[in-house]
Amino acid sequence: MYTELVMDHFTNPRNVGEIADADGIGEVGNAKCGDIMKMYIKVKDNVITDVKFKTYGCGSAIATSSIATEMIKGHTIEEALQLSNKAVVEALGGLPAHKIHCSVLAEQSIKAAIADYYTRQGIDPTPIVGEIHECCHDGECGKE
Amino acid sequence: MHRFVYADNSATTKISKNVLDAMLPYFTEGYGNPSSLYALGQQARAAIDEARHKVAVALGAKKDNEIYFTSGGSEADNWAIKGAAHEMAKKGKKHIVSTKFEHHAVLHTLDALKKEGFEITLLDVHEDGLVRIDELKAAVREDTALVTVMFANNEIGTIQPIAEIGEFCREKGILFHTDAVQAVGNVEINVEDMKIDLLSLSAHKIHGPKGVGALYCRNGIRIETLINGGAQERSKRAGTENTAGIVGLGVAITDAVSDINARCEKLKALRDRFIDGALKIERSRLNGDREKRLAGSANLCFEGIEGESLLLWLDHSGICASSGSACTSGSLDPSHVLLSIGLPHEIAHGSLRVSFSDENTTEDVDHILNVLPLIIDKLRAMSPLWERIKKEEKGE
Numbered sequence: 001m002y003t004e005l006v007m008d009h010f011t012n013p014r015n016v017g018e019i020a021d022a023d024g025i026g027e028v029g030n031a032k033c034g035d036i037m038k039m040y041i042k043v044k045d046n047v048i049t050d051v052k053f054k055t056y057g058c059g060s061a062i063a064t065s066s067i068a069t070e071m072i073k074g075h076t077i078e079e080a081l082q083l084s085n086k087a088v089v090e091a092l093g094g095l096p097a098h099k100i101h102c103s104v105l106a107e108q109s110i111k112a113a114i115a116d117y118y119t120r121q122g123i124d125p126t127p128i129v130g131e132i133h134e135c136c137h138d139g140e141c142g143k144e
Numbered sequence: 145m146h147r148f149v150y151a152d153n154s155a156t157t158k159i160s161k162n163v164l165d166a167m168l169p170y171f172t173e174g175y176g177n178p179s180s181l182y183a184l185g186q187q188a189r190a191a192i193d194e195a196r197h198k199v200a201v202a203l204g205a206k207k208d209n210e211i212y213f214t215s216g217g218s219e220a221d222n223w224a225i226k227g228a229a230h231e232m233a234k235k236g237k238k239h240i241v242s243t244k245f246e247h248h249a250v251l252h253t254l255d256a257l258k259k260e261g262f263e264i265t266l267l268d269v270h271e272d273g274l275v276r277i278d279e280l281k282a283a284v285r286e287d288t289a290l291v292t293v294m295f296a297n298n299e300i301g302t303i304q305p306i307a308e309i310g311e312f313c314r315e316k317g318i319l320f321h322t323d324a325v326q327a328v329g330n331v332e333i334n335v336e337d338m339k340i341d342l343l344s345l346s347a348h349k350i351h352g353p354k355g356v357g358a359l360y361c362r363n364g365i366r367i368e369t370l371i372n373g374g375a376q377e378r379s380k381r382a383g384t385e386n387t388a389g390i391v392g393l394g395v396a397i398t399d400a401v402s403d404i405n406a407r408c409e410k411l412k413a414l415r416d417r418f419i420d421g422a423l424k425i426e427r428s429r430l431n432g433d434r435e436k437r438l439a440g441s442a443n444l445c446f447e448g449i450e451g452e453s454l455l456l457w458l459d460h461s462g463i464c465a466s467s468g469s470a471c472t473s474g475s476l477d478p479s480h481v482l483l484s485i486g487l488p489h490e491i492a493h494g495s496l497r498v499s500f501s502d503e504n505t506t507e508d509v510d511h512i513l514n515v516l517p518l519i520i521d522k523l524r525a526m527s528p529l530w531e532r533i534k535k536e537e538k539g540e
Binding site for chain 1: 448449450451452453456457460469470471476478488489490493525526527528529530531
């Protein structure tokens with residue numbers, strides 16, 4: 001079901017944990033859907049110098065957050081904002097169709113962390129980051 | 145170091161040597177068509193007759209011809225429910241009572257009947273995963289055609305009050321079907337004593353082959369023809385018989401019921417050892433009644449983690465088990481069974497089903513119990529949900 005790379009990131013996730021003095025923290029997803037991603041970033045001179053994540057969710061949720069942290073670490077904020085869910089999926093060598101939403105969640109969690117960083121700087125993040133979709137399932141989470 | 149533990153026997157089982165040995169000749173020298181009149185065909189016919197007799201005996205059926213072979217449990221469920229419903233509709237009875245946590249082979253069949261104009265009442269199964277006979281009595285109506293309640297639940301293993309339901313239905317003249325796919329060989333069944341009219345079973349849950357099952361249909365009950373064609377299965381289900389598979393079912397069910405008490409005692413010991421050990425894990429819970437459950441089956445939830453990642457780690461440690469999380473079902477919601485016993489989504493996502501067979505050992509259970517807390521710790525350490533649960537605990 002999963003590629004070797006997905007399993008590698010699942011069993012040896014990179015950059016797991018928290019950053020105590022993070023410059024931005026983003027959390028997306030919810031418990032009802034079964035996945036929550038929380039991203040911590042450290043920013044210096046517009047560059048993401050450190051990133052850590054915590055994820056509650058399935059194998060692909062953990063793998064996508066892990067690889068996404070590798071893809072933005074050491075990169076500028078602008079570059080991090082360019083990271084698409086598609087790029088995350090490609091980097092993992094593909095995901096099963098019903099797991100694509102996990103990669104959307106990874107993309108959104110990074111955007112949420114950057115938005116928080118801007119908010120802390122007193123800058124309105126919306127024009128830069130855009131809307132954050134806190135849920136990956138097109139708003140179906142609320143449906144009973 | 146690396147140990148392989150198969151603990152998903154509610155999903156399927158390994159074919160036993162006894163079953164395999166009985167089946168093999170029918171792939172090679174015993175290949176005759178059971179409908180052919182020469183000896184080669186008649187030998188196959190005799191093997192099928194013998195298997196039918198074995199299934200009838202195992203279920204306590206009055207006559208062998210009450211057993212119809214099918215391609216498995218799902219087919220038997222579909223046939224029993226649709227077949228009986230369509231016959232009863234001719235008498236103006238178009239109401240069916242069932243439960244919220246039936247197997248999809250039953251629930252989706254009922255959905256299909258609903259589209260045809262049948263009315264369906266699904267009973268609650270409560271926190272303990274048990275149907276209440278009083279609620280069933282209150283749900284039936286003048287036009288109730290059929291009651292279908294599973295014997296034992298496939299996910300949480302709870303065993304329903306089948307004899308009481310049978311007694312009531314017989315009294316009321318309502319047909320009673322039970323999906324006994326998980327129960328056969330694990331619970332003592334007697335269709336006569338329990339007043340069961342229709343019963344579905346499957347071979348591969350009891351160390352038999354996949355692709356073969358049976359429907360018990362009590363003599364005198366009319367159900368419509370499933371497959372039109374030749375005269376096989378009393379002209380109700382046409383098609384050349386799966387001789388080897390049917391022979392395998394006959395042996396599997398005989399073996400399963402012959403040592404049922406001793407085997408269940410052994411399975412209970414394994415199951416209880418597992419439950420007691422696993423419940424030591426913080427914020428865990430057992431799903432379904434502790435006592436009224438299949439001897440080898442346990443379903444637990446662990447808060448703050450998601451079932452699929454738990455299964456992947458278990459697999460990594462050589463352990464096969466299953467979960468009712470949304471991610472494993474490929475849908476947005478966790479299992480309907482776990483929701484039916486009132487679990488919130490976020491707890492149901494963290495479910496684990498472990499189901500033992502008589503091939504499992506105490507060492508297998510201990511291996512799972514050694515590995516499981518470490519995996520759960522690892523997943524919780526990286527879970528923002530667990531972080532939240534712990535904060536709430538501290539009142540932050």
